[in-house]
Amino acid sequence: KNQVEQSPQSLIILEGKNCTLQCNYTVSPFSNLRWYKQDTGRGPVSLTIMTFSENTKSNGRYTATLDADTKQSSLHITASQLSDSASYICVVRDRVSGGYNKLIFGAGTRLAVHP
Amino acid sequence: SQTIHQWPATLVQPVGSPLSLECTVEGTSNPNLYWYRQAAGRGLQLLFYSVGIGQISSEVPQNLSASRPQDRQFILSSKKLLLSDSGFYLCAWSWTGGSTNEKLFFGSGTQLSVL
Numbered sequence: 754k755n756q757v758e759q760s761p762q763s764l765i766i767l768e769g770k771n772c773t774l775q776c777n778y779t780v781s782p783f784s785n786l787r788w789y790k791q792d793t794g795r796g797p798v799s800l801t802i803m804t805f806s807e808n809t810k811s812n813g814r815y816t817a818t819l820d821a822d823t824k825q826s827s828l829h830i831t832a833s834q835l836s837d838s839a840s841y842i843c844v845v846r847d848r849v850s851g852g853y854n855k856l857i858f859g860a861g862t863r864l865a866v867h868p
Numbered sequence: 869s870q871t872i873h874q875w876p877a878t879l880v881q882p883v884g885s886p887l888s889l890e891c892t893v894e895g896t897s898n899p900n901l902y903w904y905r906q907a908a909g910r911g912l913q914l915l916f917y918s919v920g921i922g923q924i925s926s927e928v929p930q931n932l933s934a935s936r937p938q939d940r941q942f943i944l945s946s947k948k949l950l951l952s953d954s955g956f957y958l959c960a961w962s963w964t965g966g967s968t969n970e971k972l973f974f975g976s977g978t979q980l981s982v983l
Contacts, residue, residue: 799972842912858912860910
């Protein structure tokens with residue numbers, strides 16, 4: 754069964770600190786992996802999209818890494834800000850031949866940045 | 869630029885009552901449209917997707933239905949709500965015919981509470 758597992762479930766850090774969120778997946782065949790940021794009560798917003806051939810991709814203070822061999826990804830947040838408080842969702846696209854390519858969502862990591 | 873509108877933001881409905889959630893996209897033509905549901909602590913679950921007017925695909929059997937009466941309008945409905953229909957509902961769109969790396973753009977969501 755295709756799954757996306759994220760850890761930790763929740764995380765509290767102090768403003769200005771760095772943190773790393775983890776994502777393990779069993780989706781196969783695999784097309785691409787995305788990280789989304791979801792503020793409470795809002796829709797998710799895309800941060801990065803990586804194909805299996807990409808190892809890293811940055812978006813400002815957010816850097817995502819991907820190891821397609823071990824089926825692991827991480828999202829590193831540098832110099833955290835209060836506005837980084839949100840849920841971060843790892844999403845893997847299942848690569849199928851023809852038809853609709855299915856997105857498989859992780860349950861997310863809830864990050865709280867405290868002053 | 870493209871925008872997606874979803875309403876209402878919150879809804880409290882009694883068990884057995886009907887439901888109608890509406891989503892519209894502006895600034896693009898013939899988008900792929902999606903309805904997702906997000907339960908607390910769970911990943912987003914795809915309910916319906918549509919690649920064109922009147923074309924609806926359902927991912928999971930449920931008490932809900934979807935319709936696409938116009939190119940950029942997507943409606944989620946139920947004739948009789950169940951307690952288990954409570955959750956956070958998200959509408960989303962993506963470009964038609966894009967690469968598998970195309971982004972998914974989400975609306976702001978509807979928090980539905982069935983009492």
